[in-house]
Amino acid sequence: MRSDALTANPIYWPQPEVSGETKPFWDACGRGEFLLQRCDDCGRFQYPYRGFCCHCWAGRPRDVPSTGRGTVWSYSVVRRNRSRGHGTEPYIVAVVELEEGVRVISNLMDCPLDDVAIGQPVEVYFQPLDDLSLPLFRPVPAVSDQG
Amino acid sequence: MTPTKTRAAIAGAYEHPTRFAPDKSEWLLMAEACQGAIRDAGLRPEQIDAFFTSATAPEGGWLGACASVMAADYLNIHPRFIDETDVGGASFGYYVNRAVMGIEAGLFKCALIAYGATTRSLGVNVGTVRYDDLTGQRISPMPDAFEQVYGTTVTSFMGLLTQRYMHDYGLTSEQLAHVAVTMREHAALNPDAAHRKPLTVEDVLSSPVIASPLHKFDCCIISDGAAALLVVHRDLLPECAKPPVWLAGFGESIMHHEGGLGDWAAESREMVRRACRQAFDMAGVGPADIDTAMIYDAFTVNVVIDLEGAGFCGVGEGGAFVADGGLKLDGGSLPTNPDGGGLSSNHPGRRGIFLFVEATRQLRGEADGRQVPGAETAMCTATGAAFLARRGSAAHILTR
Numbered sequence: 001m002r003s004d005a006l007t008a009n010p011i012y013w014p015q016p017e018v019s020g021e022t023k024p025f026w027d028a029c030g031r032g033e034f035l036l037q038r039c040d041d042c043g044r045f046q047y048p049y050r051g052f053c054c055h056c057w058a059g060r061p062r063d064v065p066s067t068g069r070g071t072v073w074s075y076s077v078v079r080r081n082r083s084r085g086h087g088t089e090p091y092i093v094a095v096v097e098l099e100e101g102v103r104v105i106s107n108l109m110d111c112p113l114d115d116v117a118i119g120q121p122v123e124v125y126f127q128p129l130d131d132l133s134l135p136l137f138r139p140v141p142a143v144s145d146q147g
Numbered sequence: 148m149t150p151t152k153t154r155a156a157i158a159g160a161y162e163h164p165t166r167f168a169p170d171k172s173e174w175l176l177m178a179e180a181c182q183g184a185i186r187d188a189g190l191r192p193e194q195i196d197a198f199f200t201s202a203t204a205p206e207g208g209w210l211g212a213c214a215s216v217m218a219a220d221y222l223n224i225h226p227r228f229i230d231e232t233d234v235g236g237a238s239f240g241y242y243v244n245r246a247v248m249g250i251e252a253g254l255f256k257c258a259l260i261a262y263g264a265t266t267r268s269l270g271v272n273v274g275t276v277r278y279d280d281l282t283g284q285r286i287s288p289m290p291d292a293f294e295q296v297y298g299t300t301v302t303s304f305m306g307l308l309t310q311r312y313m314h315d316y317g318l319t320s321e322q323l324a325h326v327a328v329t330m331r332e333h334a335a336l337n338p339d340a341a342h343r344k345p346l347t348v349e350d351v352l353s354s355p356v357i358a359s360p361l362h363k364f365d366c367c368i369i370s371d372g373a374a375a376l377l378v379v380h381r382d383l384l385p386e387c388a389k390p391p392v393w394l395a396g397f398g399e400s401i402m403h404h405e406g407g408l409g410d411w412a413a414e415s416r417e418m419v420r421r422a423c424r425q426a427f428d429m430a431g432v433g434p435a436d437i438d439t440a441m442i443y444d445a446f447t448v449n450v451v452i453d454l455e456g457a458g459f460c461g462v463g464e465g466g467a468f469v470a471d472g473g474l475k476l477d478g479g480s481l482p483t484n485p486d487g488g489g490l491s492s493n494h495p496g497r498r499g500i501f502l503f504v505e506a507t508r509q510l511r512g513e514a515d516g517r518q519v520p521g522a523e524t525a526m527c528t529a530t531g532a533a534f535l536a537r538r539g540s541a542a543h544i545l546t547r
C-alpha cells in the first residue's frame with residue numbers, strides 16, 4: 001500500500017510484476033532512463049521491452065535509452081474508475097509518441113485537464129513505487145530548449 | 148447481386164427475453180436459450196454434434212477455464228467438436244465461422260453456439276475497472292505492467308481510440324450521439340429492450356463523461372442475457388421447422404500494437420475492412436446489396452468505424468452518415484440494429500451472438516414492429532477484445 005501515492009494523485013498504481021525478460025527495462029527506470037530497443041538487423045524500434053525482435057525475429061534488440069521526449073498522440077480523461085484503490089478524481093491516460101516514433105501508454109501528470117491536447121509536447125519522469133520506478137509523462141513548454 | 152451460399156445455415160435462433168435475472172445463474176440462462184433455439188429449429192438436443200461457447204468469467208459469471216467442456220457437461224450434450232476461441236464480445240462471430248468451416252469440412256452437421264451471462268445481477272463494472280481488478284490477478288509482467296498499471300479501463304481504451312479518430316477523421320461527439328439516439332429509437336420498438344425511454348442528442352452530450360470523449364450514453368448498457376444459435380448442414384434443413392438463414396460469407400481479422408509502431412486509429416478501420424472484404428468476396432456481394440446491418444455497438448464509435456471499414460461510406464464520412472439518419476429503421480439507407488443494439492437493448496458483456504439472432508429474425512420476417520421491409524440480405528460486423536489496441540473483428544453476410 002502506497003499511502004503517499006494515494007494522497008498525492010488520483011491514480012492508484014498497482015505494483016507491476018517484473019520478469020527476467022523485462023527486468024532491464026525496470027532497472028533502467030530506476031536510473032532515470034526510458035529504455036527502447038532497436039534491432040541490430042532490421043533497425044526497427046520496439047516497445048514494450050522484450051527478449052527478441054518482434055519485427056524480424058532474427059536480429060538482437062539493443063537497448064536504446066529514449067530521449068524521453070515526445071508528443072501526446074491521444075488521451076482520455078478518465079472520470080470513472082471503480083477499481084479498488086482508485087479515488088473519484090479524474091486523471092489522464094495518454095498515448096505518447098516518443099521522438100523515436102514509438103507509441104507508449106502512460107499517465108499525463110501535472111497537466112490541467114482542460115489543457116491536454118493531441119500534439120502537446122511532453123517528457124518522461126519517474127515515480128518511485130515500493131519496488132520500482134514507474135515512467136510517467138508531464139507537459140513541457142511548447143517553446144523551450146530542453147537541452 | 149444474389150449472394151453465393153455456403154452449405155451452412157442458421158436453423159434456430161433465440162434471444163432470452165430477460166435483461167435482469169438475479170434469481171437465475173448464467174448457466175441456467177444459457178440452458179434456457181438453448182431450449183429456445185432447439186425449439187425454434189425443430190431439432191432435438193441429441194442431434195447436436197458441435198458446441199461453441201465463451202467463458203463468462205470474470206465479467207459475466209463463473210464459467211471460466213475449459214468453458215466448452217464445462218458447459219457441455221452442464222447441458223449434458225455430447226459434441227464431437229468444441230471451441231471457445233476468445234475475442235471478447237466478437238467471439239460468437241468467430242464461432243459461426245468455425246461452425247461453417249466444420250460443416251463445409253464434413254466434421255459435423257449441427258452446431259450449437261450458446262451464451263449466458265449475469266453481469267448486471269453480479270454488479271460487475273465491466274467498462275470502468277482495470278482488468279486485473281476484475282480478475283483479482285496481479286499486474287502481469289507482459290503486457291499489463293506497461294499498460295494496466297496506469298489505471299486503464301475498457302472505456303479509457305476506447306476513449307483513446309475515439310479521441311484520435313476524431314483528430315484524424317473529423318468525427319465529432321455530436322455525430323456519435325446520433326448513434327445512441329437512433330439505437331434508442333429502435334429499442335422503443337422492441338418490447339424486450341432494456342432501455343426504451345426516448346433519448347436526445349442533448350441528453351447524450353450532457354450525460355456524465357466516463358472517459359473522454361465518451362459520455363455515459365456513448366457506452367453500451369450492462370444487462371443479464373443469453374442467446375443460442377443452431378448452425379446446421381443443409382442436409383438437416385428438411386427436418387427443420389423454419390426456413391433457413393444462409394451463411395453466405397464470413398471474414399475475420401485481428402489487430403495489435405505492431406511492436407509500438409502501429410496506428411491504432413487507422414488500423415481499427417483497416418481490420419474491419421479486411422474482415423468485411425473477405426465476407427463480401429466469399430458471398431459475391433458488396434455494401435450496396437445489404438438490406439440491414441447488425442453492427443456491434445459496444446461504444447458509439449464502433450458503429451462509425453465499422454461503417455467506414457465495411458465500405459458503407461467513405462473514410463471520414465461515418466460521422467455524417469450516422470448524423471444524417473443513415474442507421475434509421477425509418478428512412479435510413481442502412482437500417483442498423485433494429486433491436487436497439489447494445490446501447491439500448493442487450494449487452495451482458497459479450498454481445499456478438501445477439502447480432503445473429505436479430506439478423507435471423509429480420510431475414511425470416513419475424514421482427515414484429517421493427518421489421519426491415521423485404522430484408523433479404525443482412526450483414527453482421529463485430530469487434531471485440533478491447534485490451535488497448537489488441538482487438539479482433541468478424542464479419543458475416545447472411546441471406547434468406
Ligand SMILES: [Zn+2]
Nearest residue numbers: 039042053056
Ligand atoms: Zn529486427
